[in-house]
Amino acid sequence: MSARTVAVRVPATSANLGPGFDTLGLALSVYDDLTVTELPAGELEIDITGSGADDIPRDESHLVVRTIRHVFDEYGVPHPGLRLVAHNVIPHGRGMGSSGAAVVAGILAAKGLLEGRVELSEADLLRIATQIEGHPDNVAPALFGGLTIAWMTPEGPAHKKLLVHRGVSPVVFVPDFTMSTSLARSLQPTQVPREDAVFNVSRSALLIAALIQSPELLLSATEDKLHQDYRAQAMPATIELVRALRAEGFPAVVSGAGPSVLVLADGPGARAAAVDLAADIPGATWDARMLAVDFKGATVRNISGDSTPGA
Template sequence: MIEVIVPATSANLGPGFDCLGVAFNFYNKFYIEESKEFVDNDDNLVNLSAQKVFNKFGYKEKYLNIKIEGNIPQSRGLGSSATCIVAGIMGANKILGDILSQDEIIKIATEIEGHPDNVTPAIVGGLTAAIMNEDRVYYEKLILRKGIKFISLTPDFKLSTSDARKVLPKEVSYKDAIFNVGRVALTMGALANGNFEQLRISCEDKLHQPYRSRLIRNYDKIISKCKELNSLGVFLSGAGPTIMALIEEGNDHFLEEIENYLNTLEDFWKVRELNIDNLGTRVNIL
């Protein structure tokens, strides 16, 4: 049996729409083994991803028994679907004798997911900037300076990525594009150099959050409260509805006070302190 452990991820980091992502120490675990008998996995994203690899190499013995130990909430903006894609590809790759390179794994995962922001950090770990150019994914893994914490605020309601994409405009203004380009560059520099105060401005966005935020109850109130509690930056995690706050180490009051505030709202919000996972996906033979 093959065990695949895939970390949760948060995409975009505000302005880095579809290109920035970070992996956390919060995991889905998948247990995959071949079966000689038919297994009805047609709508299982893990199996669909594995079959893409098998078909690429003409592998015939490809029925899979799949067990999922899911800790990452689905449709909350924490990369749950990306973990399924990555697990299927890397499980199939192990069955085939590690025939794929890491770059090939990232490429296939991006083709399935549609963009590399979640799958890349899920595979390689850490904070990544990634783009798809023609048929290749180019990425850089950034080493973050110490002194910052990621706090996820996850509600008990879902928001599908497809619904969150439907509200986005088909075109944006030149002004808004420049706004985001500058803030992506500033965000990367601030995280790499430890100039965390810059994040108060650099995590702003005009390409997706103004539109998606309308789908999330109390979004503006929560953002304002995070800023009031001295967060360094606050933004939607992926398509949402999870909201991610960045705080300085030593801001010990933030967790308790934001949790107390969220408890006054009509929805239940789960607060998690997350650490960065720098290893990415692990594959083990059991």
């Protein structure tokens, strides 16, 4: 029988969405595409094009490869050799979930390669992704699409997927510089004032209502006091753009750990106006990407003749 080859597609994500720190995430219509083929044990071939291609390792340390190995180890299956061909479109180091997408791509590839021997449930996918990524806010929307609420339980991570109001029109402003997620996290205090915590609880609850039912509330709903101001010193151009957009009524937030800026406009007209405003702000160069919410999440399909369901 010929070697199995699977094709994987994973969307970009934006986590936090302002007040929903480490909890809320949104899948966006930018995708990394990969094919993974089983080879004889011990062989490894990696071909990468697109975003970050010059800086990505071509050995066993590649995150997709490490993740595939992790899943095989999880279920006690010997490692096959692998041929990985990846075309990356999700910007690296920009707060759009590139590392989470790589983890999800590896898990979905392993799911496809193991089909017929091991069956992975949605709960398994999220559990393994969270083990590797460390938190579920990016991997949940990458896996399942739409708007996701993710939380931890004694049994492991859990999620709820919600459909976003069709009036919500995202635009992401991607800068020509990067930001380290670990650096961004290091700038946050271990404790925050009680009134700030209460503030974010109220805005997070409001944000769910705004995104699924009442987009006109998005400006108030995207206010935050837990993480963005603490990280401002590391990405001043990002915070300047966020503040300029919000001053003109646009619901702008730092995308994930930054430095990209996400605007959750309440219609295509408002989105276009946000793009025009950002173009007039001096300083950093911003690539404005008018996107849709991805409602499907990551997919895997067998392209070697067998039938492999998507996640």
